[in-house]
Amino acid sequence: MDWGTVGKVALGWVISPILGFIGAFIFKTIMDKILSRMQKGLDRLEKIERIFGILLILVISWTQISRAGNDSANALGIMYGLIETGQLTENLSGYLVAVTGLLKGLGIIAIGRIVIKNVGNNLISLRPSDAFSIELSTV
Numbered sequence: 539m540d541w542g543t544v545g546k547v548a549l550g551w552v553i554s555p556i557l558g559f560i561g562a563f564i565f566k567t568i569m570d571k572i573l574s575r576m577q578k579g580l581d582r583l584e585k586i587e588r589i590f591g592i593l594l595i596l597v598i599s600w601t602q603i604s605r606a607g608n609d610s611a612n613a614l615g616i617m618y619g620l621i622e623t624g625q626l627t628e629n630l631s632g633y634l635v636a637v638t639g640l641l642k643g644l645g646i647i648a649i650g651r652i653v654i655k656n657v658g659n660n661l662i663s664l665r666p667s668d669a670f671s672i673e674l675s676t677v
Contacts, residue, residue: 562671562675588666594669609642
């Protein structure tokens with residue numbers, strides 16, 4: 539076992555949440571300053587929050603594409619290792635890639651919406667501008 543690599547991975551587990559928190563704090567502070575200058579009535583605030591809702595969808599879409607690519611690479615990396623050692627044929631690998639994608643999609647449909655509903659309704663209430671700041675820190 540390469541303990542140097544294990545140490546780098548473990549260090550990433552510690553540093554990553556700290557950097558995410560700092561990034562979210564910075565983006566939230568910037569958003570609060572921008573919003574405080576722009577707020578002139580509830581109608582204007584509602585329009586601004588709608589804009590942030592659209593921006594939030596774009597940022598979430600980008601981060602999920604990135605995450606799906608990473609997760610798929612982790613799962614399929616094992617498969618390609620099996621192909622390299624001759625334990626799996628390349629003909630079968632195409633079917634496994636398709637099944638992996640299908641199961642990931644089904645998981646999002648079956649379980650993801652429940653998680654989204656619980657996080658969105660039960661964990662904490664966020665305005666779109668707050669959620670945008672948090673999500674932007676993960677990019």
